[in-house]
Amino acid sequence: xxxxSIQSFAEPGLIHFLIVSAILFSLGIMAVxxxxxxxxxxxxxxxxxxxxxxxxxxxSRFTELSLHGHMIGLFVIIIxxxxxxxxxxxxxxxxxxxxxxxLDEISLLKG
Amino acid sequence: MYTQLPLAILILPLLAFILLIFFGKKLPRQGxxxxxxxxxxxxxxxxxxxxxxxxxxxxxxISSSFDWVVIGSQTISFGIMIDNLAAVMLVVVTxxxxxxxxxxxxxxxxxxxxxxxxxxxxxxxxxxLGIVLTNNILLMxxxxxxxxxxxxLLIGHWYEKKSASNAANKAFIVNRVGxxxxxxxxxxxxxxxxxxxxxxxxxxISAGQLPFGSEGWLTxxxxxxxxxxxxxxxxxxLHVWLPDAMEGPTPVSALIHAATMVAAGxxxxxxxFPMLTADALLVIAYVGAxxxxxxxxxxxxxxxxxxxxxxxxxxxxGYMIMALGVGAYTAGFMHLVTHAAxxxxxxLGAGSVIFGMHAALHKLHDHHTDAQDIRNMGGLxxxxxxxxWTFLIFTLAISGIPLTxxxxxxxxxxxxxxxxxxxxxxxxxxxxxxxVAGLTAFYMFRLLILTFHGKPVNEKIYEGVTExxxxxxxxxxxxxxxxxxxxxxxxPFGATSxxxxxxxxxxxxxxxxxxxxxxxxxxxxAVSSVHTIAMLLSILIATGGVLMALAVxxxxxxxxxxxxxxxxxxxxxxxxxxxxxxxYDTVFVKGCHVIMKxxxxxxxxxxxxxxxxxxxxxxxxxxxxxxxxxxxxxxLVNGTANTAGRAGGLLSHxxxxxxxxxxxxxxxxxLVLFVLFL
Numbered sequence: 001x002x003x004x005s006i007q008s009f010a011e012p013g014l015i016h017f018l019i020v021s022a023i024l025f026s027l028g029i030m031a032v033x034x035x036x037x038x039x040x041x042x043x044x045x046x047x048x049x050x051x052x053x054x055x056x057x058x059x060s061r062f063t064e065l066s067l068h069g070h071m072i073g074l075f076v077i078i079i080x081x082x083x084x085x086x087x088x089x090x091x092x093x094x095x096x097x098x099x100x101x102x103l104d105e106i107s108l109l110k111g
Numbered sequence: 112m113y114t115q116l117p118l119a120i121l122i123l124p125l126l127a128f129i130l131l132i133f134f135g136k137k138l139p140r141q142g143x144x145x146x147x148x149x150x151x152x153x154x155x156x157x158x159x160x161x162x163x164x165x166x167x168x169x170x171x172x173i174s175s176s177f178d179w180v181v182i183g184s185q186t187i188s189f190g191i192m193i194d195n196l197a198a199v200m201l202v203v204v205t206x207x208x209x210x211x212x213x214x215x216x217x218x219x220x221x222x223x224x225x226x227x228x229x230x231x232x233x234x235x236x237x238x239x240l241g242i243v244l245t246n247n248i249l250l251m252x253x254x255x256x257x258x259x260x261x262x263x264l265l266i267g268h269w270y271e272k273k274s275a276s277n278a279a280n281k282a283f284i285v286n287r288v289g290x291x292x293x294x295x296x297x298x299x300x301x302x303x304x305x306x307x308x309x310x311x312x313x314x315x316i317s318a319g320q321l322p323f324g325s326e327g328w329l330t331x332x333x334x335x336x337x338x339x340x341x342x343x344x345x346x347x348x349l350h351v352w353l354p355d356a357m358e359g360p361t362p363v364s365a366l367i368h369a370a371t372m373v374a375a376g377x378x379x380x381x382x383x384f385p386m387l388t389a390d391a392l393l394v395i396a397y398v399g400a401x402x403x404x405x406x407x408x409x410x411x412x413x414x415x416x417x418x419x420x421x422x423x424x425x426x427x428x429g430y431m432i433m434a435l436g437v438g439a440y441t442a443g444f445m446h447l448v449t450h451a452a453x454x455x456x457x458x459l460g461a462g463s464v465i466f467g468m469h470a471a472l473h474k475l476h477d478h479h480t481d482a483q484d485i486r487n488m489g490g491l492x493x494x495x496x497x498x499x500w501t502f503l504i505f506t507l508a509i510s511g512i513p514l515t516x517x518x519x520x521x522x523x524x525x526x527x528x529x530x531x532x533x534x535x536x537x538x539x540x541x542x543x544x545x546x547v548a549g550l551t552a553f554y555m556f557r558l559l560i561l562t563f564h565g566k567p568v569n570e571k572i573y574e575g576v577t578e579x580x581x582x583x584x585x586x587x588x589x590x591x592x593x594x595x596x597x598x599x600x601x602x603p604f605g606a607t608s609x610x611x612x613x614x615x616x617x618x619x620x621x622x623x624x625x626x627x628x629x630x631x632x633x634x635x636x637a638v639s640s641v642h643t644i645a646m647l648l649s650i651l652i653a654t655g656g657v658l659m660a661l662a663v664x665x666x667x668x669x670x671x672x673x674x675x676x677x678x679x680x681x682x683x684x685x686x687x688x689x690x691x692x693x694x695y696d697t698v699f700v701k702g703c704h705v706i707m708k709x710x711x712x713x714x715x716x717x718x719x720x721x722x723x724x725x726x727x728x729x730x731x732x733x734x735x736x737x738x739x740x741x742x743x744x745x746x747l748v749n750g751t752a753n754t755a756g757r758a759g760g761l762l763s764h765x766x767x768x769x770x771x772x773x774x775x776x777x778x779x780x781x782l783v784l785f786v787l788f789l
Contacts, residue, residue: 029778033771041771107768 017058024051038091038101042084049080113173116160117191120201121240123153124208128233135226146229147212150236154205161198165614169195174246174310187307192246195614196444200243200378203448206593207370207455208236210586214459215362217583218466228268228360235261239371242378248297248336249307251382255293255339255375259286262372266359278358285352289342296335299328313385317621326388326626333391336383337398344376344428347402351691353425357417361462364417368424369455377431377447384440385618388626396436396531400543403429405689407550411557412675412685415483416461419558423509424454426547430524437540438628439527439638440617445606446520449599453508453517456590460502463579463587464488464562467495471575480572485558490567494576497584499563501591506559508594510552511653516594518649519606521548523638526645530637534629541645545652552656560664604646 024047031044053073060069095101127149135142176190212232219228238261241254260283267279301307303322304315322328340346345353353373357364367373380387380395387395403426410422427450434443468482480487492499508517525548528541567573578584592598600609620627629637662668675682684690767773 033774033778103771104769110766110768 014058014062017054021051021054036102036104038103042087049076113193114175117193117244120153120156121244123149124233124237128230131226131230135230141226143216143229146233150209150212154209157201157205161202164198189250190246191244197243203451204239204370207451211362211366214583214586217580218362218462231261231264235371242375246309247307258372258375262367265363266356268360275358278355282352282356285349286342289338289349292335292338296332299332313621316386330388330390333387334394337395340376340379344373345425346398346432347405350425354418354421357421361465365455365458368458369451373428374447380435381444385621388622389628392436392628396433396540399429399433399436400540403547404543407547408685409688410554414486416485417483420457420461434524434527437527437531438634439524441612441615442523442527444615445611446524449516449520452590452593453505456505456587459587460498463498463583466579467576471572474575475571485561487568488562489565492563495578497578501587504591504594506555510555511548511649514596514603516596516599519596519599522646522649523606525649526638526642529641529645534637548649549652549656552653553660556657556660557664
């Protein structure tokens with residue numbers, strides 16, 4: 001029984017997933033806002049995307065969304081891959097032009 | 112037959128013109144064979160047309176036309192008309208033109224613009240054939256002007272010479288004066304009858320319709336149309352262009368004087384003869400008589416071989432016009448035809464002499480002696496036998512000596528004027544007619560004797576002169592043959608029995624009876640009764656003129672100098688061509704200058720004053736409006752721009768250029784919205 005209660009305690013609900021996802025999202029936002037290195041910012045974006053993925057999967061498991069959530073999760077993974085490719089290509093070009101990938105120094109649009 | 116053949120005759124010279132003007136320089140021998148060949152073909156076609164016409168339909172006028180312009184109900188049609196007059200004229204024009212072509216191949220050899228010269232000859236012939244063939248006075252006017260243009264081009268052929276280009280301008284401008292009158296005449300007819308066709312106009316007149324309902328207008332229309340003839344046929348007072356036209360190449364002079372340009376005027380009068388009232392005809396007769404007298408008196412004293420011939424042409428044209436005016440229609444037209452042959456011959460003969468003189472002077476390297484001055488010639492008879500003998504025949508013909516063509520036509524004209532004076536009492540006309548006949552014989556033999564007889568003035572030149580090449584002498588021989596009587600009538604003392612009088616008959620007058628000249632039977636009666644007297648008188652006077660010339664210049668019984676002295680004012684007047692050029696210069700040219708000066712003063716002071724004044728006002732206005740623009744409008748615009756710029760500068764501090772800052776703004780505002788609305 002003890003084991004059962006432990007099991008029931010250990011059984012994660014929707015809320016746990018959302019918490020993990022929120023933490024991941026916040027970490028991603030932090031990375032995006034605070035890192036100076038463009039690659040790190042990109043990694044933050046990946047975190048944000050994955051936190052959204054976790055949300056989709058969780059909602060798919062615990063609500064009537066069923067397989068739709070999985071499908072959207074797969075889409076997000078594919079889009080993330082594409083985004084990474086495009087973004088890295090942009091970063092390469094930015095490096096070629098400015099000889100740096102430090103975001104503070106890339107400020108042509110400064111008013 | 113009567114449509115295609117005339118069209119072919121008309122088109123062939125034009126074809127020669129087009130081909131030579133574009134490809135002349137590229138063709139072998141610069142295309143002279145092409146122009147000459149096409150012209151010869153035209154002559155053959157014209158001969159066929161004339162013979163067919165006289166043998167099959169001798170009494171009819173065959174006309175065909177097409178609509179050229181249709182404006183509402185108004186139709187202007189163009190077409191061709193072949194009557195005997197046109198058929199004979201076609202042969203005259205093409206014959207002289209062909210012979211001139213052949214002659215030019217010799218005379219114009221080595222000319223700078225050889226092919227262009229032949230091209231213009233083609234254009235000239237085309238224009239003249241157009242005048243002959245048309246059935247319509249507007250189309251005739253078009254070709255009339257084309258003749259003017261092509262004569263301008265040919266007279267000014269050696270345009271490097273100032274005198275040649277001036278002469279070309281003079282011919283063109285003087286002709287314009289006459290054409291202006293002609294155009295007004297055409298417009299009077301068109302406004303009254305709404306048609307340009309000769310036959311339709313004549314029909315309307317004979318149906319009793321008068322222009323603007325008045326007889327005076329009909330006379331006016333006739334006289335105005337005759338103005339065109341005054342210009343083209345070099346009648347007084349517009350005769351001044353023709354002697355100057357001698358600046359052109361001599362074969363061109365032959366063409367202008369014999370068959371094309373000056374004949375056009377006579378042809379025009381013959382064409383419109385049915386619509387001329389008795390008053391208009393009287394004007395025409397007097398203009399012709401005055402012209403004949405003035406030109407003959409000038410010709411007596413000239414020394415330039417071509418000038419003498421030019422004035423003789425004017426004088427003979429005066430004869431033709433006078434003949435038409437008195438109603439001796441056939442005689443006038445016949446004189447045109449016979450004159451075409453012997454005058455073309457005289458000019459080509461003169462060309463041959465000048466050619467020989469030029470060659471002689473060239474050999475002597477003499478560029479000062481005038482090759483055309485008969486005072487430098489003399490005795491050329493033995494050097495140029497062909498030229499001499501043909502020239503003699505032409506001179507006999509123009510002097511009206513029996514057995515020549517000129518005798519036939521001139522005799523009929525003189526009989527006509529005499530008959531006219533017995534009918535109407537205008538004794539001035541036959542008087543001038545006979546006087547001019549004597550003068551003509553005198554000055555033509557003077558020319559012949561001074562050029563070919565006597566001792567050569569300059570032995571060196573005389574030695575250098577040789578006979579011209581065959582291509583130049585053969586046309587002379589042909590023309591000399593055509594100056595004999597049997598081509599026109601087998602009776603050497605009366606043209607009336609010949610084919611010519613059978614073919615060309617005076618058309619019935621279409622004008623109302625009261626305005627008509629004496630009808631043909633009445634006139635013919637009068638002519639028959641005076642014919643013998645007129646013939647005897649004309650032979651007598653012509654022989655008198657010849658004997659006088661021989662006495663003065665050949666036998667030297669009478670001194671020319673003492674004659675000139677005795678004539679006094681008359682002699683100076685004649686030498687100076689009765690001062691026509693000077694009078695025209697003073698009245699028209701100087702008059703124009705005075706008007707021009709007045710206009711210039713008006714322009715400079717009044718027009719310029721107005722223009723400058725308005726410019727000044729505009730300038731003041733524009734200065735004021737410029738100040739407003741610079742200060743007020745620009746101030747407003749710049750103020751707005753500055754305000755916007757400052758505001759932008761302030762706001763631009765928000766733009767750090769760092770993406771992450773923007774993201775912070777985004778997330779912060781999102782959170783604010785989230786808190787506010789959820």
